[in-house]
Amino acid sequence: xxxxxxxxxxxxxxxxxxxxxxxxxxxxxxxxxxxxxxxxxxxxxxxxxxxxxxxxxxxxxxxxxxxxxxxxxxxxxxxxxxxxxxxxxxxxxxxxxxxxxxxxxxxxxxxxxxxxxxxxxxxxxxxxxxxxxxxxxxxxxxxxxxxxxxxxxxxxxxxxxxxxxxxxxxxxxxxxxxxxxxxxxxxxxxxxxxxxxxxxxxxxxxxxxxxxxxxxxxxxxxxxxxxxxxxxxxxxxxxxxxxxxxxxxxxxxxxxxxxxxxxxxxxxxxxxxxxxxxxxxxxxxxxxxxxxxxxxxxxxxxxxxxxxxxxxxxxxxxxxxxxxxxxxxxxxxxxxxxxxxxxx
Amino acid sequence: xxxxxxxxxxxxxxxxxxxxxxxxxxxxxxxxxxxxxxxxxxxxxxxxxxxxxxxxxxxxxxxxxxxxxxxxxxxxxxxxxxxxxxxxxxxxxxxxxxxxxxxxxxxxxxxxxxxxxxxxxxxxxxxxxxxxxxxxxxxxxxxxxxxxxxxxxxxxxxxxxxxxxxxxxxxxxxxxxxxxxxxxxxxxxxxxxxxxxxxxxxxxxxxxxxxxxxxxxxxxxxxxxxxxxxxxxxxxxxxxxxxxxxxxxxxxxxxxxxxxxxxxxxxxxxxxxxxxxxxxxxxxxxxxxxxxxxxxxxxxxxxxxxxxxxxxxxxxxxxxxxxxxxxxxxxxxxxxxxxxxxxx
DNA sequence: TTCTCTACTGTGAACGCTCACAGCGTCCTT
DNA sequence: AAGGACGCTGTGAGCGTTCACAGTAGAGAA
Numbered sequence: 001x002x003x004x005x006x007x008x009x010x011x012x013x014x015x016x017x018x019x020x021x022x023x024x025x026x027x028x029x030x031x032x033x034x035x036x037x038x039x040x041x042x043x044x045x046x047x048x049x050x051x052x053x054x055x056x057x058x059x060x061x062x063x064x065x066x067x068x069x070x071x072x073x074x075x076x077x078x079x080x081x082x083x084x085x086x087x088x089x090x091x092x093x094x095x096x097x098x099x100x101x102x103x104x105x106x107x108x109x110x111x112x113x114x115x116x117x118x119x120x121x122x123x124x125x126x127x128x129x130x131x132x133x134x135x136x137x138x139x140x141x142x143x144x145x146x147x148x149x150x151x152x153x154x155x156x157x158x159x160x161x162x163x164x165x166x167x168x169x170x171x172x173x174x175x176x177x178x179x180x181x182x183x184x185x186x187x188x189x190x191x192x193x194x195x196x197x198x199x200x201x202x203x204x205x206x207x208x209x210x211x212x213x214x215x216x217x218x219x220x221x222x223x224x225x226x227x228x229x230x231x232x233x234x235x236x237x238x239x240x241x242x243x244x245x246x247x248x249x250x251x252x253x254x255x256x257x258x259x260x261x262x263x264x265x266x267x268x269x270x271x272x273x274x275x276x277x278x279x280x281x282x283x284x285x286x287x288x289x290x291x292x293x294x295x296x297x298x299x300x301x302x303x304x305x306x307x308x309x310x311x312x313x314x315x316x317x318x319x320x321x322x323x324x325x326x327x328x329x330x331x332x333x334x335x336x337x338x339x340x341x342x343x344x
Numbered sequence: 345x346x347x348x349x350x351x352x353x354x355x356x357x358x359x360x361x362x363x364x365x366x367x368x369x370x371x372x373x374x375x376x377x378x379x380x381x382x383x384x385x386x387x388x389x390x391x392x393x394x395x396x397x398x399x400x401x402x403x404x405x406x407x408x409x410x411x412x413x414x415x416x417x418x419x420x421x422x423x424x425x426x427x428x429x430x431x432x433x434x435x436x437x438x439x440x441x442x443x444x445x446x447x448x449x450x451x452x453x454x455x456x457x458x459x460x461x462x463x464x465x466x467x468x469x470x471x472x473x474x475x476x477x478x479x480x481x482x483x484x485x486x487x488x489x490x491x492x493x494x495x496x497x498x499x500x501x502x503x504x505x506x507x508x509x510x511x512x513x514x515x516x517x518x519x520x521x522x523x524x525x526x527x528x529x530x531x532x533x534x535x536x537x538x539x540x541x542x543x544x545x546x547x548x549x550x551x552x553x554x555x556x557x558x559x560x561x562x563x564x565x566x567x568x569x570x571x572x573x574x575x576x577x578x579x580x581x582x583x584x585x586x587x588x589x590x591x592x593x594x595x596x597x598x599x600x601x602x603x604x605x606x607x608x609x610x611x612x613x614x615x616x617x618x619x620x621x622x623x624x625x626x627x628x629x630x631x632x633x634x635x636x637x638x639x640x641x642x643x644x645x646x647x648x649x650x651x652x653x654x655x656x657x658x659x660x661x662x663x664x665x666x667x668x669x670x671x672x673x674x675x676x677x678x679x680x681x682x683x684x685x686x687x688x
Numbered sequence: 689t690t691c692t693c694t695a696c697t698g699t700g701a702a703c704g705c706t707c708a709c710a711g712c713g714t715c716c717t718t
Numbered sequence: 719a720a721g722g723a724c725g726c727t728g729t730g731a732g733c734g735t736t737c738a739c740a741g742t743a744g745a746g747a748a
Contacts, residue, residue, distance in 0.1 A: 030696085032735070064411050068734090111418075113444070360703095360705085408703070
């Protein structure tokens with residue numbers, strides 16, 4: 001008879017490895033071996049243990065295991081963004097969900113940590129060292145020292161997007177921002193536009209830099225001049241896009257296309273254009289970046305560049321687990337895809 | 345000399361309570377007492393221990409602590425939604441972030457678990473029992489047995505929104521859906537609308553039911569007849585809203601206002617109305633629900649009902665921690681707020 | 689047969705912490 | 719003056735697991 005036959009409302013003491021061992025008629029050691037891959041265990045013992053586990057409803061006590069192994073078998077998803085971006089940017093959702101499910105497949109729980117303030121950052125850093133096997137880092141702004149700190153502390157780490165100034169020391173997974181920007185600008189060119197402007201992302205983020213570089217390179221490839229009046233900085237926010245577009249219309253009223261470095265900003269651009277009485281795409285074509293829900297919500301719906309967020313998340317998890325397993329840091333760059341809708 | 349003076353690239357063995365004790369010239373027991381509230385410790389010893397902790401950079405090993413206390417000092421945020429909703433609904437973001445930061449203030453890490461499929465659900469249930477002190481449950485569909493299961497397993501639990509058919513056994517925190525709907529419908533009535541329709545939410549969710557009930561009750565209070573042609577079911581999605589609005593225009597072309605049970609659906613309604621050539625708000629007023637980013641993204645911007653998501657998350661955490669501390673389950677209902685913009 | 693090798697099994701000893709207990713002084717009460 | 723109560727301290731045991739090691743039996747080689 002197992003000790004856990006009833007599971008009433010009060011919490012019972014959960015079965016331990018001893019209970020399983022007794023139930024199966026073997027020793028702790030054998031049960032432990034079964035739990036950890038089942039090597040050097042006779043078929044009969046394996047069977048007995050497995051059925052005993054099933055009968056008792058045993059689950060390994062991860063605290064006890066972690067205490068001795070030193071591993072925690074959990075990883076942190078660390079977000080170091082000012083909160084507005086987290087709210088506004090639906091990509092985080094996709095990324096977070098993707099990481100959660102990819103990890104779940106390996107039975108590794110995910111700890112969500114958000115470090116908006118300096119105090120939160122310190123608390124999280126304290127926690128991470130020693131309580132978590134690795135970190136999935138989402139932090140785009142380059143002022144952020146957290147990647148370097150974690151790396152110095154010897155914590156396995158994968159960043160989403162290339163962390164600036166880290167050489168090749170830290171792993172990262174990123175979309176091909178430069179290639180995506182190139183595809184979009186070339187597409188605008190090929191649909192006949194010749195005064196192609198851009199609303200850039202923040203230039204302290206790798207994405208912002210790369211997309212601008214792609215814009216610039218493609219202009220050159222197409223034989224178009226680079227005109228500084230056509231380049232307006234933005235901050236990835238809707239409001240920022242609106243401001244940027246007004247500025248652009250003032251500086252270069254003859255613009256006939258805008259490559260906007262995020263869908264959210266593109267929404268703002270659309271608003272400004274509407275206020276200014278410009279028709280999209282007839283008067284001005286607008287190209288976004290991200291293929292976020294905002295792209296579908298926009299009127300007209302945005303032609304944009306899809307980032308492979310689902311693959312990004314699964315690659316991040318793959319690289320992180322590999323690194324925890326002892327492999328070297330790796331960089332992965334994934335292709336983007338042009339999505340044609342109504343705005344260009 | 346502390347043993348941890350350098351923190352080079354290789355991971356050092358972190359300082360233990362023994363190290364701190366030696367450093368402070370006291371015993372393990374005293375250090376432990378300082379760590380757990382500092383009762384029955386002399387001022388001198390307290391001081392010595394605290395400075396030793398600072399010097400060594402000691403952090404308590406939570407695995408060792410959990411092993412003996414039986415608590416894990418962590419809680420799960422369990423999401424049992426089909427994935428589309430998670431993506432589309434920005435409220436989850438706010439909720440998730442709110443819970444994370446509220447918990448962080450108590451030094452309690454949050455484990456994110458998503459149970460989209462049955463297999464995931466089972467895995468998560470297994471993990472939760474014994475590895476987590478409590479659960480923040482976000483699951484609106486009533487077919488979902490997870491609330492009952494967790495409750496039966498004796499796991500402290502707080503749901504977001506009233507879980508259907510649980511009597512008063514499980515704690516929950518919810519916005520005043522009925523009151524919010526009432527405010528909106530009354531507002532539409534007071535701005536002169538007399539053919540007020542509604543696009544309802546799914547009726548297997550408490551929110552959907554309550555908002556419809558509020559609509560119906562307010563109609564009665566205002567002396568307006570209840571007309572079934574004016575009530576169209578929806579599914580909280582943008583596409584669902586568009587379909588619903590087309591149906592509505594067909595069934596009741598003289599509608600002059602629509603109370604839509606979510607902003608996302610309201611966006612769809614706006615699209616359908618635009619296609620049908622109706623002006624908003626001149627021809628038809630549109631009222632949303634949620635005050636999500638979608639409300640600002642919509643054209644015209646949505647008049648809507650704000651749910652106090654920030655307070656919901658902090659209340660959920662408060663109630664859960666209280667319950668873990670031994671208090672009884674509690675129900676909390678928080679007031680909503682009417683936000684006037686351009687659509688009504 | 690005897691020896692070695694291999695496959696399998698059981699047994700302490702840790703991991704770092706908390707908790708209960710016992711031992712101490714010191715102060716108050718009777 | 720004796721007895722308790724109280725504040726503070728150190729010590730041993732044990733939480734549930736893994737790991738290293740020692741031991742056993744059976745198979746194959748000499």
